[in-house]
Amino acid sequence: MEQLRLTPTPHLAGTIKLPGSKSISNRTLLLAALSSGTTLVRDLLDSDDIRHMLAALGLLGVSVEQLGNSRDFRVQGVGGEFPVKSADLFLGNAGTAFRPLTAALALMQGHYQLSGVARMHERPIGDLVDALRAAGAQISYQGNPGYPPLAISPSNLRAGEVIPVKGNVSSQFLTALLMALPLTGETVTIEVVGELISKPYIEITLNLMSRFGVRVERQGWQRFVIPGGQHYISPGEVHVEGDASSASYFLAAGALAGGPVRVEGVGNNSIQGDVKFADTLRQMGVAITMGDNWIEATATGKLKAIDVDLNHIPDAAMTIAIAALAADGTTTLRNIESWRVKETDRLSAMATELRKLGATVEEGQDYIRITPPASLTADAEIDTYDDHRMAMCFSLVSLLGAPVIINDPKCVAKTFPDYFSVLATLADNTR
Numbered sequence: 001m002e003q004l005r006l007t008p009t010p011h012l013a014g015t016i017k018l019p020g021s022k023s024i025s026n027r028t029l030l031l032a033a034l035s036s037g038t039t040l041v042r043d044l045l046d047s048d049d050i051r052h053m054l055a056a057l058g059l060l061g062v063s064v065e066q067l068g069n070s071r072d073f074r075v076q077g078v079g080g081e082f083p084v085k086s087a088d089l090f091l092g093n094a095g096t097a098f099r100p101l102t103a104a105l106a107l108m109q110g111h112y113q114l115s116g117v118a119r120m121h122e123r124p125i126g127d128l129v130d131a132l133r134a135a136g137a138q139i140s141y142q143g144n145p146g147y148p149p150l151a152i153s154p155s156n157l158r159a160g161e162v163i164p165v166k167g168n169v170s171s172q173f174l175t176a177l178l179m180a181l182p183l184t185g186e187t188v189t190i191e192v193v194g195e196l197i198s199k200p201y202i203e204i205t206l207n208l209m210s211r212f213g214v215r216v217e218r219q220g221w222q223r224f225v226i227p228g229g230q231h232y233i234s235p236g237e238v239h240v241e242g243d244a245s246s247a248s249y250f251l252a253a254g255a256l257a258g259g260p261v262r263v264e265g266v267g268n269n270s271i272q273g274d275v276k277f278a279d280t281l282r283q284m285g286v287a288i289t290m291g292d293n294w295i296e297a298t299a300t301g302k303l304k305a306i307d308v309d310l311n312h313i314p315d316a317a318m319t320i321a322i323a324a325l326a327a328d329g330t331t332t333l334r335n336i337e338s339w340r341v342k343e344t345d346r347l348s349a350m351a352t353e354l355r356k357l358g359a360t361v362e363e364g365q366d367y368i369r370i371t372p373p374a375s376l377t378a379d380a381e382i383d384t385y386d387d388h389r390m391a392m393c394f395s396l397v398s399l400l401g402a403p404v405i406i407n408d409p410k411c412v413a414k415t416f417p418d419y420f421s422v423l424a425t426l427a428d429n430t431r
């Protein structure tokens with residue numbers, strides 16, 4: 001297994017241009033594919049999750065052309081119906097490809113198989129399948145009930161009824177229904193049963209749907225009505241803003257190693273909830289400045305320990321767990337049970353690896369409490385569990401004075417293949 005040893009860097013500063021947002025890239029590709037007209041998608045993310053979506057769309061008969069060596073792509077919309085009626089799709093571990101494609105394909109009157117890596121087959125999808133089945137979809141589990149792989153068969157959807165969906169395991173199920181159901185052309189009401197987690201991701205979904213001409217009426221987070229007779233129409237061009245979750249590592253680098261570190265590609269104008277990560281850093285005492293399209297973080301001294309609910313930023317929350325190692329006491333991250341069903345069981349993985357550094361960690365069902373050690377263990381070997389975010393957030397330990405070894409660093413390919421070389425471009429201007 002490959003390992004990467006990161007040596008301590010006392011002071012970091014500089015500017016990073018962020019890669020495109022994963023959430024926006026995969027939603028935009030699917031909406032562009034389903035729309036009528038041609039869409040120029042600019043600054044698409046280049047990573048495994050996006051490659052899986054691109055490959056799936058290709059197999060479904062959608063023409064997507066990369067313009068030269070750029071990250072600009074021309075997508076020919078199919079006007080609501082994939083031309084290929086039988087396909088076997090492999091979607092890796094990309095939730096943003098798997099869940100939305102499941103819902104869209106359930107409406108296509110075809111035979112489709114969807115599978116992924118072993119971990120994807122442990123990530124729940126039952127709440128989405130239940131919602132689609134309640135509307136008449138034909139979906140069968142090919143392995144364990146409630147989990148991928150799935151087989152979809154032709155069916156007649158009864159979109160006229162209220163479609164209930166649970167939202168407490170993943171918001172991607174609601175996102176998937178919202179994006180797919182306008183294809184019925186009928187008025188559809190989706191009712192969220194119980195709590196909805198990760199709410200800001202629904203804002204991304206609704207924002208992009210509206211750019212493609214589909215309006216959703218909503219009552220809070222409980223009831224979403226898609227008026228009938230709407231069709232996705234290409235807006236011509238969509239620019240993918242920078243990835244706000246990826247921004248968290250560099251902003252934390254500024255907070256832990258002096259800064260200022262500036263990220264370009266997200267800011268006040270962002271549609272991603274993860275820009276709120278900057279607010280949590282601010283609560284910890286970090287100086288944050290923000291423009292329309294950039295955020296900058298500068299350390300102001302020792303970080304303050306905090307007790308926070310991070311349900312709204314589950315991905316960037318992992319970065320706060322590492323920042324907690326530099327805090328002046330015990331930090332508690334709450335309402336993050338969804339960590340258990342992501343790339344790995346992140347609550348358990350985070351607790352195990354933080355303990356290797358000497359931290360005292362309490363792991364609850366939906367929270368983690370972290371007390372930093374007097375001094376961090378040097379050269380701890382951090383396992384990354386094929387989880388890009390484990391690799392990226394633990395790389396920041398090297399900014400706290402301890403060399404750290406990251407096992408299997410290439411797992412960052414899911415969302416940020418050149419993460420480590422970009423991190424290395426932040427200058428070590430020791431003062």
Ligand SMILES: O=C(O)C1=C[C@@H](OP(=O)(O)O)[C@@H](O)[C@H](O)C1
Nearest residue numbers: 023096170171172198201315338
């Ligand atoms: O819709 C999206 O783009 C995402 C939603 C979140 O998942 P959950 O809704 O499962 O928390 C997030 O963790 C994931 O990385 C991307």
Ligand SMILES: C=C(OP(=O)(O)O)C(=O)O
Nearest residue numbers: 093094095096315342343
């Ligand atoms: C949870 C994540 O991914 P996915 O889109 O596969 O759910 C993530 O990127 O942290």
